Amino acid sequence: MSLFQWIELQEHGDDRGQLVALEIGHEKNVPFEIKRIYYIYNTESGVSRGYHAHKELKQVAICVSGSCRMVLDNGKARESVLMSSPSKGLLIESMMWREMHDFSSDCVLLVLASEHFSEADYIRNYDDFLRQANYA
Numbered sequence: 838m839s840l841f842q843w844i845e846l847q848e849h850g851d852d853r854g855q856l857v858a859l860e861i862g863h864e865k866n867v868p869f870e871i872k873r874i875y876y877i878y879n880t881e882s883g884v885s886r887g888y889h890a891h892k893e894l895k896q897v898a899i900c901v902s903g904s905c906r907m908v909l910d911n912g913k914a915r916e917s918v919l920m921s922s923p924s925k926g927l928l929i930e931s932m933m934w935r936e937m938h939d940f941s942s943d944c945v946l947l948v949l950a951s952e953h954f955s956e957a958d959y960i961r962n963y964d965d966f967l968r969q970a971n972y973a
């Protein structure tokens with residue numbers, strides 16, 4: 838099974854353009870209560886971000902403008918995909934190592950998070966991640 842779990846976001850398009858709504862709840866498109874929203878933008882050319890996992894946090898990432906490449910790694914498998922669609926949400930479960938590369942200059946990555954910010958939830962060392970994921 839792929840590490841990439843996509844949430845198809847309904848586009849409410851008409852001759853004026855597109856609109857996507859994000860709603861929380863059962864049979865809605867965000868599967869957790871959103872406690873935090875942040876967005877990554879103006880990423881310098883050639884810069885990569887991420888290089889960590891979260892112990893508990895779940896997130897949905899949506900590339901609302903431009904593109905970037907997302908790498909996910911669960912300690913057993915590593916996969917990479919180009920994110921470029923504002924109508925696709927990527928569900929990132931806990932205990933998933935993530936890296937982001939190849940940001941276009943117009944990339945805006947919107948992230949919905951299940952928890953408030955907590956540095957204690959981060960695993961920023963890959964060997965620690967492998968140990969805690971029980972694969973080392």
Ligand code: T46
Nearest residue numbers: 873875877886887888891894896898935937948953954
């Ligand atoms: C993730 C990927 C996709 C805060 O103070 N509050 C916040 O809510 C966030 C997300 C970050 N920060 C501070 C912590 C750092 O001093 O902002 C700085 C940059 O964060 P970080 O280096 O963790 O950024 P990325 O782009 O490597 O990772 C971020 C998220 O932190 C992370 O949860 O999954 O985007």
